Amino acid sequence: MKIRQLFICAIFMAAAGCITCRAQEDYVKPDETFLFAEKDSCQLYMDVYYPADGSITTVDGVRKPTIIYVFGGGFKGGSRDSRSAQKWFKLLADEGFTIVAIDYRLGLKDVKKMGLAQAGLLYNAIKIAVEDLFSATDFILQNHEMLEQLLYESYTRMNTNGLAHEL
Numbered sequence: 270m271k272i273r274q275l276f277i278c279a280i281f282m283a284a285a286g287c288i289t290c291r292a293q294e295d296y297v298k299p300d301e302t303f304l305f306a307e308k309d310s311c312q313l314y315m316d317v318y319y320p321a322d323g324s325i326t327t328v329d330g331v332r333k334p335t336i337i338y339v340f341g342g343g344f345k346g347g348s349r350d351s352r353s354a355q356k357w358f359k360l361l362a363d364e365g366f367t368i369v370a371i372d373y374r375l376g377l378k379d380v381k382k383m384g385l386a387q388a389g390l391l392y393n394a395i396k397i398a399v400e401d402l403f404s405a406t407d408f409i410l411q412n413h414e415m416l417e418q419l420l421y422e423s424y425t426r427m428n429t430n431g432l433a434h435e436l
Contacts, residue, residue, distance in 0.1 A: 296352070296359075297318060297355055297359040297362060299316030299317060299350070299370070300317055300318055300319045301416075302314055303315050303412075305371070305404060305405050305408035306401065306405070306408070308397075308400075308401065309397075311374050313371070313374070313401055313405070314372050315369050315371045315372070315405055315408070316349055316369070316370045317367065317368070317369050318361075318362050318367065318369075319362065320333075320362055320365045320367060321359075321362045321363045321365075324363055324365035325364075325365045326365040327365075333364075333365050333366050333367075334366070335367045335368070335369060336367070337370075337371060337402070337405065337406065337409075338354065338357075338358070338370040338371070339371060339398075339402060340354065340370070342375070343377065344391070344394035344395070345375055345377045345378055345380070346378070347375075348372070349371055349372050350370065358370070369405070371402065372401070373398045373401035373402060373405075374397045374398065376390070376393050376394025376396075377390060377394045
């Protein structure tokens with residue numbers, strides 16, 4: 270009986286180890302992190318993930334678009350670097366995309382109850398999140414030469430063709 274319990278325990282431990290190894294495999298660290306805005310005493314950052322080594326970054330001679338990732342969480346929680354998004358970031362980087370994951374202010378973070386009476390709070394939460402998305406987009410556009418140089422340098426390090434297109 271004890272051998273059977275030990276065997277079952279060993280199987281569960283091995284399965285947990287495989288899940289942990291798989292989770293680490295899917296995790297991809299950002300290549301760059303930038304502070305793109307400070308609002309309401311919040312520092313808003315963006316993580317940039319460049320295409321993976323050897324990935325195809327163009328289609329018909331045009332660079333694949335940059336994807337701006339805005340996390341979900343009902344304007345109450347979440348983060349740009351959540352483990353749940355890492356598998357997706359890795360998949361997209363492996364497919365040759367540049368991903369920019371951004372912070373935004375959580376307008377409903379301290380709201381305990383939501384209903385029709387809180388519609389104004391929801392409106393404000395959406396408004397400030399969109400403002401933060403616009404600020405991130407503006408940062409990317411204002412700094413596209415620096416970002417492209419970093420992208421070019423990452424391609425050079427990968428020993429593949431460097432590209433110099435506008436975002």
